[in-house]
Amino acid sequence: MAEVYNWQLGRNMEYPYEERHSKRQFVAVFNTNRCIACQTCSMACKSTWTFSEGQEYMWWNNVESKPYGGYPANWDSKILSQLAEADPDGQKWEEDGTFNGKTIFEAAPKNERVLGYLPTNSEWRTPNLYEDTSTKYKSAGKIGLADGGAELPAHKAWFFYLQRICNHCSYPACVAACPRKAIYKRPEDGIVLIDQERCRGYRKCMEACPYKKPMYNAQSRVSEKCIGCYPRVEGSDPLTNGHPMETRCMAACVGQIRLQGLVDLNEDGSWKEDRQNPLYYMVKVAKVALPLYPQFGTEPNIYYIPPRWVPREYLTQMFGPGVEEAINSYRAPSRELLAVMQLFRRSQEIVFHYEIKEGKKAYETMVRGEKFTMYNDTVIAYRENGEEIFRTDVEEPVIARPAERSNAI
Amino acid sequence: MSNPDREFDADDPLALVPAVMDMPMDEASYRQMAETFVEEYMLLGFSDEKIIGLFHNPFYRATHEILKSKGESYVTELIKGVRNG
Amino acid sequence: MKPNAGLLSVAGAALVAALVVLIVSPVRCAQAADPTPLERLEEAGDLLRAQKVKGALPTEPDDAKWDAASEYEIALVSQFAVAPSSAKLRRSKIGVRALYNDGELAFLLVSADETKNDDVSAAGHFGDAIAVGFPTDYGKDVPLPYIGMGNAGRPVNIWQWKAAWQTDIDSGFRGVTEAYPNRVPRAGPINYVAGKAAGSPLSQTSHTSPVENLVAEGFGTLTSTPSAGLEGKGTYSDGAWRVVMKRPLKPKGVGAHIRASAGLLPITFAVWDGASGERNGMKGLTRWRFMAFSDEMASATQAAPTSAVLAGADPERGKELHVTLGCPKCHKLPGLEAGGQVGPDLSYAGAIHRPEYLLESIIKPNAILVPAPGYFDPATGLSTMPSFYNMRVDEDDLESPLLVTDDDFRDMASYLWSLR
Numbered sequence: 001m002a003e004v005y006n007w008q009l010g011r012n013m014e015y016p017y018e019e020r021h022s023k024r025q026f027v028a029v030f031n032t033n034r035c036i037a038c039q040t041c042s043m044a045c046k047s048t049w050t051f052s053e054g055q056e057y058m059w060w061n062n063v064e065s066k067p068y069g070g071y072p073a074n075w076d077s078k079i080l081s082q083l084a085e086a087d088p089d090g091q092k093w094e095e096d097g098t099f100n101g102k103t104i105f106e107a108a109p110k111n112e113r114v115l116g117y118l119p120t121n122s123e124w125r126t127p128n129l130y131e132d133t134s135t136k137y138k139s140a141g142k143i144g145l146a147d148g149g150a151e152l153p154a155h156k157a158w159f160f161y162l163q164r165i166c167n168h169c170s171y172p173a174c175v176a177a178c179p180r181k182a183i184y185k186r187p188e189d190g191i192v193l194i195d196q197e198r199c200r201g202y203r204k205c206m207e208a209c210p211y212k213k214p215m216y217n218a219q220s221r222v223s224e225k226c227i228g229c230y231p232r233v234e235g236s237d238p239l240t241n242g243h244p245m246e247t248r249c250m251a252a253c254v255g256q257i258r259l260q261g262l263v264d265l266n267e268d269g270s271w272k273e274d275r276q277n278p279l280y281y282m283v284k285v286a287k288v289a290l291p292l293y294p295q296f297g298t299e300p301n302i303y304y305i306p307p308r309w310v311p312r313e314y315l316t317q318m319f320g321p322g323v324e325e326a327i328n329s330y331r332a333p334s335r336e337l338l339a340v341m342q343l344f345r346r347s348q349e350i351v352f353h354y355e356i357k358e359g360k361k362a363y364e365t366m367v368r369g370e371k372f373t374m375y376n377d378t379v380i381a382y383r384e385n386g387e388e389i390f391r392t393d394v395e396e397p398v399i400a401r402p403a404e405r406s407n408a409i
Numbered sequence: 410m411s412n413p414d415r416e417f418d419a420d421d422p423l424a425l426v427p428a429v430m431d432m433p434m435d436e437a438s439y440r441q442m443a444e445t446f447v448e449e450y451m452l453l454g455f456s457d458e459k460i461i462g463l464f465h466n467p468f469y470r471a472t473h474e475i476l477k478s479k480g481e482s483y484v485t486e487l488i489k490g491v492r493n494g
Numbered sequence: 495m496k497p498n499a500g501l502l503s504v505a506g507a508a509l510v511a512a513l514v515v516l517i518v519s520p521v522r523c524a525q526a527a528d529p530t531p532l533e534r535l536e537e538a539g540d541l542l543r544a545q546k547v548k549g550a551l552p553t554e555p556d557d558a559k560w561d562a563a564s565e566y567e568i569a570l571v572s573q574f575a576v577a578p579s580s581a582k583l584r585r586s587k588i589g590v591r592a593l594y595n596d597g598e599l600a601f602l603l604v605s606a607d608e609t610k611n612d613d614v615s616a617a618g619h620f621g622d623a624i625a626v627g628f629p630t631d632y633g634k635d636v637p638l639p640y641i642g643m644g645n646a647g648r649p650v651n652i653w654q655w656k657a658a659w660q661t662d663i664d665s666g667f668r669g670v671t672e673a674y675p676n677r678v679p680r681a682g683p684i685n686y687v688a689g690k691a692a693g694s695p696l697s698q699t700s701h702t703s704p705v706e707n708l709v710a711e712g713f714g715t716l717t718s719t720p721s722a723g724l725e726g727k728g729t730y731s732d733g734a735w736r737v738v739m740k741r742p743l744k745p746k747g748v749g750a751h752i753r754a755s756a757g758l759l760p761i762t763f764a765v766w767d768g769a770s771g772e773r774n775g776m777k778g779l780t781r782w783r784f785m786a787f788s789d790e791m792a793s794a795t796q797a798a799p800t801s802a803v804l805a806g807a808d809p810e811r812g813k814e815l816h817v818t819l820g821c822p823k824c825h826k827l828p829g830l831e832a833g834g835q836v837g838p839d840l841s842y843a844g845a846i847h848r849p850e851y852l853l854e855s856i857i858k859p860n861a862i863l864v865p866a867p868g869y870f871d872p873a874t875g876l877s878t879m880p881s882f883y884n885m886r887v888d889e890d891d892l893e894s895p896l897l898v899t900d901d902d903f904r905d906m907a908s909y910l911w912s913l914r
Contacts, residue, residue, distance in 0.1 A: 001867050018872055052686045054670050056677065110835055111579040113867075118771070121616045157434040158442045179578055179774045180714040196692035200716070202774045203617060204578055216617040219669045220689030220697040221658075309445035311438045331448060363454040369494025374454060398453060 001105070004171060007270060008294040008320070010098035014105050016113050016176045021269040022190035026168045026228050027279045028250060028260035029289045031305040031344070033330070035161040036255050037063050037128075044252035045165075049227065054219025057124045060226035061165045061249040064128050067314065071164075072123035075212045076293065080317070082115055083107055083295070091295060093321045103297025104173055104210055114177045114208035124215075160307035163257070165249060166213040166226035167292065167300030168192050170269060174225070177208030189262055190301065191228035199223055210296040233262070233350070243383055244350040256345035261352065276353045278340050279303075286337045288329040290319035305330055332372065339379040339394050346381065346390050353382040362395045440487075443475050447491040457488050528805075531798030535784055542566050542761065544592035544599065544754075546789045551593050551600040555729050555736035560602050563591035569914070570765055570778030571845040573642065575838045576713060576866040580776045583842075588624070588763050588780075594787060598723075599752055600740035601626060603655075603763070610730045611768025612657035615673035620768040621658035624728075624737050627651065627762045628750045630709070634797045638760055638782050641846050642775075643710045645862050651750035652708040652716070653724060655737050657768065660704040660728045667699040704728060705739050707749055713775070713865060722746040754787040757797030761785045781846045804849045804908045807901075812909030815902055819882065828913060837868050837879060843910040853907040857883050 003012045004019040045061040062071040070076060083091055083102060091101035107115040168185075172192050175183045182198035183205060185191070194205070194214065199222040205214035206223060214225040229247035231237060237245050245251070250258040261279045264272040274280040282289050282303070289303035306315045308327045315323040329337065339356045359376040366372070376395035383389055450460045463469045464476040464484050476484050535541040545563045552559040567587050572580040589604035603624050611622045629639045630649040639648035661668060670677065689697030695706065695718040707721035723745055728737035743752040752759060760782045766772040786794035813830075816822065822830040824837035843852060854861050859877035863870050871878050883903075888894040898906075 002872055016867065051680065051682060051684070053680065054687060056670065056674075108577075109581065110839070111574065111577050111581050113577050118618060121618045124617065158438060177578070180716060196688045196697075197694050199689070199694065199696075200774070201614070201696050204774065206617060217687070217689060218615040218617070218673065220687045220694065221614055222689040222694050222696050224688060309442040311441065333452075365451060365454050366492055367448060367451045368491060372452065374452075 005269065006103075006171065006297060006299050008099075008291050008299050009103070009297060010096065011100075013103050013171075013297050015171050016105070019269070021170065021265050021267065022185060022187050023265060024188060024262045025170065025190035025265055025271075025301055026233065026260070027263050027283070027301045027303065028165075028258060029279060029282050029303045029305065030163050031257040031289075031341075032160055032162065032307045033305060034255045034257040035063065035163055037065065037161040038254050039063055039128075040252045040254045041163065041249035041258070042127075044248040045226075048229070048248045050224075052219070054217040055224070058215045058217075058224065059127050060213065060215075061163070062127050063161050063163045066160050066162045066318075068159075069128050069162075071127045072119035072212050073126060073129060074123070075119065075210075076318075078117060079104070079115075079210045079296070080293075082117065086115060093295075093316075097321050099295050099320075101295060103295065104208070105171075105176060105297055112177075112208075114173045116173065116177070116208040116210065118203060118207045119212060158307075158310050160310055162292075162304075164211065164213075164292075165247075165302060166192065166228065167211055167298065167302050168226075168228055169301060170299035171297065173208040173210060173296070173298050174205035174214050177204040178202075179204060183214075186230070189228075189230070189233055190265075191230050191233065192225070193227055193230070194223055194225055196220070196222060196224070210293065210298065211300070240349050245348050246350055251345075251348040253345055259344045259351070261350050276355065278343050278351055278354050281336070281340055281354075286329050286334065286340075287322060288326050288337060290322050290326050293318060294320040332367070332370070335375055335377065338374075339377045342379050342392050342394055343381055346392050349381075349383065349389050351381040351389060352384040353386070355380045355382070359393065359395075443479075443487055444491050446472055446475070447488055451491060457492065460488055461485070528802075530795065531802070532786070532795050534802060535798060539566075539568075540781075540783045542590060542592060542783055542785045544594045544785055544787050546754075546787065547593050547595055549595070551595055551598050551740055552602075553600075553725065553727055553738060553740060555602060555727065555738050559593065560591050563593050563602070566590045568763060568780050568783065569845065570763065570780050571842045571914075573764075573775050573777050573779040573846070574842065575846065576775055576864060576869075578775050580770065580772065582770075584767070584770065584778060586765060586767075586778050588765055588778075590763065592785060594743070594754060598740055598742050600738060603735075603737045603739070605735045605737070605765050606733060607730075607735055607767060607769075608733055609769040610657070610735075612661040612730075613668060613673070614658045615668055615670060620766070620771055620773050621656055622735060622768045623654055623656045623766040624735065625652050625654040625764040626739060627653075627764070628752070629760050630750045632750075632758075632760050633756055635799070638848065638851065640712070640862050640864065641762060641781060641851075642764065642779055643713050643716065645712045645864070647711070649709055649711040651748075652710060653705050653726075653739050653741065654708060655705045655726045655728055655739055657728065657730075657735070659701050659706070660726075662699070663701055663704055669699065707745075707747075709748055719748040721749040724749070754790050755793055757786065757790055757793035757795070759785040759787075779846050781844070782848050799850070803853050804904055804911060807904040807908035809905065809909040809912045812905035812907065815898070815906050816909060819898070824879070838864075840910060841913060843913045845914045847910070849907060849911045852910045853903060856906055857881065857903055 001014040001016055002018045004015040006013045041061045042059055042063060050058040050060060059071060064070050086107035087102040093099050104115045168191055172185060175185060179202065180198065180200065182195045184193060201216060201222045203216050203223060206216055214223050216223050232245040232247060235242045235244045246260040250260040259278060261277065263277060263279055264274060266272055271280060271284060289305050291300045292302060292304055304319060306319050306323050306326055308331055312323055336356060340354060343351055343354060357378040359378055362374040362376045364371060364373045376393055378391055378393050380391040381389040447460060450463065461484065464472045467473050529537060543564055547559060547562055567589055570586045570588055572584045574583065591602040593600050605624055607622055611620060613619050614621045627650050630651050637648065639645055639650050644650035687697060703725050705724050705726035706718055707724050708716050708718055710716045724741045726737065726739045728735055762782050763780050765778040816827060817830060821827065826839040826841055828841050859879045859881050863877060869878060882898045885897040886892065886894045887897050
């Protein structure tokens with residue numbers, strides 16, 4: 001095992017390969033606070049990439065209802081308990097943000113390169129079990145439908161939606177586990193791909209990936225995974241005249257919760273300072289978005305704005321020690337963060353740069369005993385070459401549905 | 410499809426009808442969730458009166474559920490608390 | 495002239511007798527004192543004989559022609575040296591018979607297996623498989639490749655019979671349509687199977703043979719290459735797979751050229767049990783054996799490795815030396831405390847490695863570098879294990895005695911060889 005530096009853990013860790021980094025990294029921010037679980041992302045992906053024979057059960061993009069839902073079922077609690085078993089009472093973060101527990105590489109048994117498990121066939125069957133719909137009809141009629149309409153349950157406890165794609169990790173577990181180097185990370189954008197010709201369907205990647213995103217195709221008898229819509233990221237989709245484009249799941253997001261881009265990396269894998277890149281700003285400056293289960297050790301590259309109504313202990317387990325800071329940053333957003341959040345889903349093109357033009361004060365209010373002022377600033381998004389993609393204002397009109405139409409759909 | 414007459418079986422992988430989890434919730438987590446709702450509306454510039462209105466409106470399911478289970482005084486105090494810190 | 499002729503013939507007979515004695519007696523003498531190299535192989539159970547037959551070789555497992563061949567039972571042990579390997583050690587046996595004629599070589603392999611696993615149409619299903627491996631290049635004193643997958647510069651040719659491919663051939667390709675007959679049909683007209691489009695040999699829906707021809711030159715280098723004439727047939731009954739594999743001695747395309755006249759063919763076997771989730775390096779494996787060809791026994795005698803590297807070595811002393819030198823700190827060795835996790839597990843070293851390799855790996859750890867954690871340090875490009883060769887008891891005093899002598903090394907290797 002080689003020693004590599006994982007900045008999300010604040011320390012070196014073991015990894016089967018020497019430390020190497022791509023020039024750029026595929027990165028996205030998902031705002032869990034805004035997701036409505038409409039699954040448009042899931043369908044956009046499916047209708048583009050996984051509509052063929054052998055891919056029926058594949059959801060390279062899925063949205064699951066936490067804390068109980070999971071695709072495959074219980075994927076996260078399973079790997080968390082495996083880690084807890086391998087390192088009893090040791091899976092802890094230090095005060096300074098260093099993780100001193102064991103990663104899936106360090107906790108691997110002697111006969112494996114990565115700690116993991118192969119989900120059972122039935123665990124893949126229910127992409128969002130425990131979704132928030134009716135348990136059963138109160139009174140079933142002749143054909144099994146309710147006489148008086150279905151009664152929806154009222155939620156008494158917190159839950160939230162977790163949107164998941166491949167994390168295109170900096171230290172991918174799938175790459176580490178593949179016994180024949182059939183999986184590679186592209187030097188130009190860090191997208192992780194399975195070589196379809198080289199793969200022999202061993203499913204070691206499926207077993208090793210803690211996020212369970214490589215999937216076996218029973219028709220081709222080799223494994224497949226989220227390809228980060230690499231032709232779009234490369235800019236080869238004719239729609240944008242050669243300009244890099246966000247993935248299908250990002251572009252289709254109805255709730256406008258996703259923003260994807262590319263960040264430049266230094267040779268040591270750290271992010272090149274790029275203050276006006278919206279992803280750099282959100283992750284490194286505003287620190288509003290956090291990696292998913294960073295303690296696994298793969299350095300995942302999808303960053304989440306944590307759902308701020310959820311107990312902190314649960315969130316810390318899921319997103320690491322930065323939860324409080326991220327929530328504080330989000331709950332009382334700075335003028336800049338508010339503007340950057342407007343960049344989400346105004347275009348399919350990747351925003352490399354933004355600029356803010358200050359606008360007039362829209363309103364002033366009191367929240368938590370402090371004055372909050374809303375400014376109608378304008379944020380301008382640029383391509384890599386400096387051309388403007390779009391500009392948009394922060395202030396949006398609030399439209400209240402009149403009382404007599406309050407239940408109109 | 411599962412039979413609507415049948416009780417939900419959490420271990421049945423073929424059950425396509427999902428479940429509401431009857432999860433106990435501690436008071437602090439509940440309060441945190443409720444405060445988040447209120448805070449969201451305050452950031453939009455809503456007045457206290459307008460926010461109370463959302464608790465009374467049955468089509469705002471989350472806020473309305475809080476009013477139903479905790480009562481009016483809990484909600485008034487909640488809004489006051491979030492407004493003044 | 496008759497008496498003369500008679501005399502001559504008597505003299506001739508005597509001469510023949512003398513020749514026989516001349517040929518036989520040295521062998522007999524040597525046998526009493528020291529076995530021949532070939533006998534040594536046979537004693538260790540490392541020699542298999544392929545029987546030459548007239549006419550076509552059998553293609554079915556139940557052909558009566560197989561009765562002509564001797565059956566050998568070879569022990570398999572889970573590959574445990576390099577990750578990924580099986581979590582649980584599994585020991586099994588494979589029955590091997592071999593027949594050949596002037597143009598072809600055929601095997602009948604019998605592997606007990608409680609479950610028939612020929613369905614790979616779900617992520618959790620793995621298929622049974624059986625393989626035979628040979629070095630691409632071999633001959634007297636040509637070094638053997640690393641067991642199983644070979645190593646850089648010493649490639650191997652592997653024939654892998656797959657239960658799933660056999661079923662594809664016998665009853666048609668089993669894809670998702672066959673596995674899930676009641677599924678909702680796909681909506682659109684486009685059906686893009688990426689593996690197939692990329693030309694993966696695993697994704698092909700029709701096979702001419704259930705046996706895949708593979709070459710490898712180390713871990714992770716396995717490459718599928720079609721080989722003309724590599725045929726096979728496997729049947730499952732009474733809790734066992736019975737598999738025939740047959741190929742021309744000199745194939746068209748890629749594959750080891752098998753030379754019966756070279757006398758001895760190094761050979762190894764592997765078995766994957768699908769029910770145990772075995773695939774890739776997770777398999778049952780055996781050390782290099784040697785196959786002699788029945789019509790070429792003289793050249794087999796010639797070709798047998800002459801050096802008896804471990805003759806007279808003392809495994810008990812070797813075990814003590816392992817303790818003295820602290821080997822169990824890094825290696826798992828049966829019955830020795832510490833249970834090291836750093837280096838390879840040596841519990842069954844003799845089951846998968848030959849004595850020559852075991853001795854070489856202690857004396858020259860860098861002779862064959864296994865590119866895997868525990869063997870190889872990527873920072874130095876060298877073996878993780880130090881060489882004890884020429885190390886002295888006092889490293890600063892070149893006059894001090896050697897830490898480990900050649901005899902010590904041989905004792906140590908003989909201990910490892912005893913671990914089966």
